[in-house]
Amino acid sequence: MVLIVLVACKERKSIGENERPQKWFKGNLHTHSYWSDGDEFPEVILDWYKTEGYNFVALSDHNTLAEGEKWITIKENELYQNAFKTYLDTYGEDWVVHKSDSGKTMVKLKTFEEYRGLAEENGKFLVIESEEITDKFEDHHLHMNATNIQKNRPSRWHQCGQCTAK
Numbered sequence: 369m370v371l372i373v374l375v376a377c378k379e380r381k382s383i384g385e386n387e388r389p390q391k392w393f394k395g396n397l398h399t400h401s402y403w404s405d406g407d408e409f410p411e412v413i414l415d416w417y418k419t420e421g422y423n424f425v426a427l428s429d430h431n432t433l434a435e436g437e438k439w440i441t442i443k444e445n446e447l448y449q450n451a452f453k454t455y456l457d458t459y460g461e462d463w464v465v466h467k468s469d470s471g472k473t474m475v476k477l478k479t480f481e482e483y484r485g486l487a488e489e490n491g492k493f494l495v496i497e498s499e500e501i502t503d504k505f506e507d508h509h510l511h512m513n514a515t516n517i518q519k520n521r522p523s524r525w526h527q528c529g530q531c532t533a534k
């Protein structure tokens with residue numbers, strides 16, 4: 369009698385139709401705009417990240433969500449004045465809301481919904497709502513980014529006396 373033993377090697381499972389290969393996405397979850405202490409318009413920031421090949425960005429301004437009406441005054445410095453001219457040239461009078469008050473240029477910032485609508489591209493570029501919760505405890509600065517936040521966050525986050533948001 370001859371006994372034959374067969375040993376089968378289990379093949380490594382190949383990627384099925386329902387399994388996608390893993391992929392890295394490039395993004396930034398911490399950056400600031402004119403909504404707090406940054407020095408650029410949200411649309412300009414998002415366009416820069418898109419051009420540089422990022423897949424997602426969260427504008428995490430200090431203690432603020434980009435909601436409601438906010439106007440900023442463009443600084444007198446030539447650098448900021450030129451940046452505003454470039455912004456106006458790039459996005460046009462139909463998009464940019466601005467006025468002159470006592471010789472100073474004032475610009476209305478776009479809300480999260482507005483700049484997301486302009487920048488997002490389905491499957492290519494995602495804009496995530498975010499806020500950098502900024503507070504102070506004794507001599508220590510406390511900064512914590514809340515990314516993709518839901519609207520029912522505690523209201524005490526906006527009651528600190530040390531907010532750096534302008």
Ligand SMILES: [Zn+2]
Pocket residue numbers: 398400500511
């Ligand atoms: Zn920050």
